[in-house]
Amino acid sequence: MKSDQIRKKYLDFFEKKQHKIIPSSSLVPQDDPSVLFNTAGMQQLTPYLLGQKHPKGKKLANIQKCLRTNDIEEVGDKSHLTFFEMVGHWSLGDYFKEEEIPLMYEFLTSKDGLNLSKDRLYFTIFEGDKNAPEDKEALEIWKKIVPENRVYSLNAEENFWSAGDSGPCGRDSEYFYDTTEKGLGNLSKEEFLIHCEKLDIIEICNSVFMEYEKKDGKIIKNLKEKNVDFGGGFERWCILKQNVESVYETDLFNYFIKILEENSDKNYLIQNKAYRIICDHMRASVFLISDGVLPSNKDQGYILRKLLRRSLLYLKNINFNLEKMDVLLFSVVDKYKEFYPNLEEKKDLIYSEISKEFQKFEKTLHSGMKKFEEIVDVTKKNNNVCKIDWGVFNTLDCCNEVCGKDAYDLFTVYGLPLEIIKDEAHRRGVGVDEKNFNKLIEIHKESSRISSDVKFKGGLGGDSPKIRAFHTTTHLLLAGLRKILGEHVHQAGSNITEERSRFDFTHDEKVQREVLDEVENYVNSAIENNIKIYSEVMEKEEAKKQGVEGSFWEKYPDKVSVYVMKDDLGNIYSRELCGGPHVENSAEISQFGKFKIKKEESSSAGVRRVKCIFV
Ligand code: SER
Numbered sequence: 001m002k003s004d005q006i007r008k009k010y011l012d013f014f015e016k017k018q019h020k021i022i023p024s025s026s027l028v029p030q031d032d033p034s035v036l037f038n039t040a041g042m043q044q045l046t047p048y049l050l051g052q053k054h055p056k057g058k059k060l061a062n063i064q065k066c067l068r069t070n071d072i073e074e075v076g077d078k079s080h081l082t083f084f085e086m087v088g089h090w091s092l093g094d095y096f097k098e099e100e101i102p103l104m105y106e107f108l109t110s111k112d113g114l115n116l117s118k119d120r121l122y123f124t125i126f127e128g129d130k131n132a133p134e135d136k137e138a139l140e141i142w143k144k145i146v147p148e149n150r151v152y153s154l155n156a157e158e159n160f161w162s163a164g165d166s167g168p169c170g171r172d173s174e175y176f177y178d179t180t181e182k183g184l185g186n187l188s189k190e191e192f193l194i195h196c197e198k199l200d201i202i203e204i205c206n207s208v209f210m211e212y213e214k215k216d217g218k219i220i221k222n223l224k225e226k227n228v229d230f231g232g233g234f235e236r237w238c239i240l241k242q243n244v245e246s247v248y249e250t251d252l253f254n255y256f257i258k259i260l261e262e263n264s265d266k267n268y269l270i271q272n273k274a275y276r277i278i279c280d281h282m283r284a285s286v287f288l289i290s291d292g293v294l295p296s297n298k299d300q301g302y303i304l305r306k307l308l309r310r311s312l313l314y315l316k317n318i319n320f321n322l323e324k325m326d327v328l329l330f331s332v333v334d335k336y337k338e339f340y341p342n343l344e345e346k347k348d349l350i351y352s353e354i355s356k357e358f359q360k361f362e363k364t365l366h367s368g369m370k371k372f373e374e375i376v377d378v379t380k381k382n383n384n385v386c387k388i389d390w391g392v393f394n395t396l397d398c399c400n401e402v403c404g405k406d407a408y409d410l411f412t413v414y415g416l417p418l419e420i421i422k423d424e425a426h427r428r429g430v431g432v433d434e435k436n437f438n439k440l441i442e443i444h445k446e447s448s449r450i451s452s453d454v455k456f457k458g459g460l461g462g463d464s465p466k467i468r469a470f471h472t473t474t475h476l477l478l479a480g481l482r483k484i485l486g487e488h489v490h491q492a493g494s495n496i497t498e499e500r501s502r503f504d505f506t507h508d509e510k511v512q513r514e515v516l517d518e519v520e521n522y523v524n525s526a527i528e529n530n531i532k533i534y535s536e537v538m539e540k541e542e543a544k545k546q547g548v549e550g551s552f553w554e555k556y557p558d559k560v561s562v563y564v565m566k567d568d569l570g571n572i573y574s575r576e577l578c579g580g581p582h583v584e585n586s587a588e589i590s591q592f593g594k595f596k597i598k599k600e601e602s603s604s605a606g607v608r609r610v611k612c613i614f615v
Contacts, residue, residue, distance in 0.1 A: 001241040003251050006114070006234070007063055007339060013113055014061035014089050017103065022056055024064045024340070027083075027291040028300055036300050037067040040163060041088030042208075042229045048092050049168040049210055051224050061089035063234060065287060065340070069303055075280045076273040076419075078246040079199070082307065083284035085234035087205070093225030100207050100228045101141045101173060108175060108204075114237065119185070120178040121146070122192060122201060126160055126171035127153035131219050132212065135159075135171045142173070152189045161208040161229075165217045168227065170210040177204050177240060204240065205232030246276075253279045255335065259328050264318040274314040274423075281307040281314075285354060286332045290346040295357045296465060308357045312365070313420045322358070326351055361415070364585075368414025372421070375406045376428045401425075404436025405537075411437070412444075413534040415584075440537045447537075447561035447577070468581045469589040469614070470501040472533060473523055475565060475582075477597075477612065478549060479574035480522035481505055484515055490551055492607045500598070501612045508606045516597045516610070523595045526573040527586040531565045534584070538562055543577070550577030 001009075011021050025044040027037055038044070041064035048054040064086045074080040091100065107113035108121065123142055128134030134153065142151045153159075162169030176192075178184050180200045187195065195201040210227040212219045238250040247253065248268075256279055261267050268275045288304045295305040315322065329351055337344040379402050402425050410416045418437060425432045474494055481489045485507055493504035538546075540560050544553065548562050556577065563582060565574040583589055593614035603609035 003234075003238050004338070006237055006241060009113060010087055010107070011061060011063070013107055016112075017059075019059040019061040019089055020056040022060050022062045024062060024085075027065050027067050027288060028293060036303065037069070038064065039066055039068050040064075041066070041086040041231050042090070042163065045090055045092075045229075046163070046167055049090070049223075049227050049229065050213065051093075054092055058092045058094035059090070060092070063087050063339070065291075067284060067288070067303075072306070073419075076277045081235060081247065081280050083280065083287055087230075087232035087234050087237070089228075089230045091228040093227060096226045096228060097138050097141055097173070097207070097209050100209070100230070101138065102145060104175065104205070104207060104230065105145050114241065116177060116240070117183075118146075120183060121150065122176040122178070122187070123151045124154045124159055124174045124176070125151060127155055129156050129160075131156070132160065132171055135173070135209070138171070138173050138209070147186075149186050152192055161206065162214050166215050167213070168210045168223060168229075169212050169214045169219070170208050170227075170229075172206045172208040174206040175204050176201050179240070202236060203233075204236050205230065248276050248279055252335070253283075255331055256283075256328070259324070259331055260318065260320060263324045263327075264315075264320040266318045271318050274317045278311050278314045278318075278320075281311040282328070283332055285311065286329060286343065286350050287336075287340075289350045289353050290340070290343045294353055298464065305357065308354060309361050309415060310417060312358050312361055313417065316365075317420070317423060325355065325358075329354060364414055365416075368410060368416050369424075371414065372410055372416070372424060375402055375410070376425065376430060379403075379406075379430050380428075401431040401433040404433040404438075404440055407432050407434075407437040408440040408444075408537065409534075411441075412536075413532060443537050443557070443559045444535055444561040447556060447559070448535075450555050450557075464498060465583070465588060466498055466592055466614075467496050468583045469592050470496045470612075471581060472565075472583045472589055473527075473595050473612065474501055474503055475563065475574040475576050475578065476523040476526050476595075477503055477519065477610070478505065478576065479565075480519040481507075481511075482549065483522065484518050485511065490549070492603070499613070502609060503612065504603045504607050504609045506606060507608045510602075511600050511608060511610075516600060520595060520597050522573075526565060526567070527589050527595065529567040529569075529571070529573075529586070531567050531573055531586050532584070533563060533565050533582050535561045536564050546575070548575045548577065553577075 015021055025038060029035055029038055029043060032043075035043075041062065042049065044064070045054070045060070054060065065083070066086050067083050069082055071080045072082055075082060108116050109118050123146065125138040125142065126132065126135040139151060139153070159172050159174065160169070161172045176196070178195070178201050184195060184200065192201065208229040208231075210229050211223055213221050213223055235247040235250070235252065238252055239247055242250050244250055248257065257268050257275060260275060260278065285304055285307050288300065288307075293300040293304050295301055295308060330347065333343045333347050333350065343350075402421065407418065407421050410421055411418060418432070418434070422432045422434075474496070478489070478491055488506060490506050491503070492506050495502040537559055538548070540553065540556055540558050543550070543560055543562055560577055562575055563578045564572065566572050589595075595612060596615045597610050597612050599611040601609050
């Protein structure tokens, strides 16, 4: 059964059962700034599940576009996806479990529905805990329809559902399908769980019986009306009905893989992980752009940028002919446009935004790969011994491997993800020291967190591209002031809004306009000289010794993360401890204009204040 038929079957079935079909909402929730994306079908219905009247009535059904990013690094295996479609239907204070359970059983097993084999189905109910009792009603209903030994009671992790810590929630019943060749037949609970673990048996959907409301993780009351919130993984249904191994072999992707294979020199069977990542990330990107998201350094735009950059890396990995990008992208539009018509409307925008982002990333990538080659050469020449002794890091760990520090630099400076570094290293016959790479990432995170606390108590008015640009110039400003006025100058405060940056520093007399001009020139020349901005992990003592700028050193652990601003010739413009949001290269600053120090005044005893703008 083709994917379009499955969609149609589902919606027709529930329409016949008096459900109104509602459209999928945008991937970006319209009224909820607290979440980046729609992650479940019920999200757009939360107010109605809490009691508000829905204009379309009490019985609704749809297929909803969803995006989950928490498992983005896992994509590439058989089952993880970022973008997916969730099949859903709801009873808002209408029917409850007595009707829902037989209704779903009918859909799963009848010819009007998925027509799945009854022998391969298993079901679960909630076993009860201190928050909510065992779902005995659901068990009784199930017992009337299927043999009792096909129903298992499981704990809250499996069979109690809520969207988060607060909101409507309830016990649920889940539906499972046996995908093995011969069929497993009746199983004990232990056997059932083992086969689930092995993915012989997979969950295909769940019906949540919403009757409680949660606040901050605790059930606070019963809902006025009882609801049903059903959700099913559309991609999984396609796998079952098409009898294939993974979603990538279904008709949701097979045409796409064919285009990739026709225009690259490796096929799916050989480069299966790269292929899967491209499939997932490109499809998600197409849908994100159709819903108004554009690549940027912030929020949804940042996720889109990440998806696209990872896609490009893997497209290069399989040597895809990028001239065929239009064919590739438009194939997704064609596949989905009947059900999601805005794809066709946004077709040109999708192509132009993706091409632009690829061109931008190509430049970084070019220097990144050059650096990578150098590192591999040195690694091989030095008999693969790590060139830096990190004290706590055992240099022996680095043998036969690109050392963690080099991998970390490739990641932070050039944006090469670890798995690409690993792939590329393996192709050249060396490994990668992941352990130390991960250690450095952890140190960076911790150090950034401390610097953020130290520097920005109320001082950053958001995290827009302009605020990032202002914040980055603040580093250059401080470096310029120290260079020209002397080493006694340190940061004493900072406050940044969309309009201007305000910066306080230690110095006890008025700064003349000529000096300010010189500082301004220092900042602007760094920007013009195409500086790169990236972080480096160092021993704290070594950082101090090398003159890295920072205050409150005592708050930092032994290893610190230093932001470096450096041009292509290797000139360093600033090195400072920091954790704020930075741009990655000067072009992101120059788009706002030239940096200008507008005003200089006294702030308090021994502290001067400047206000700066872009003109
Ligand atoms: N809300 C439940 C889920 O996301 C059922 O729709 O799985």
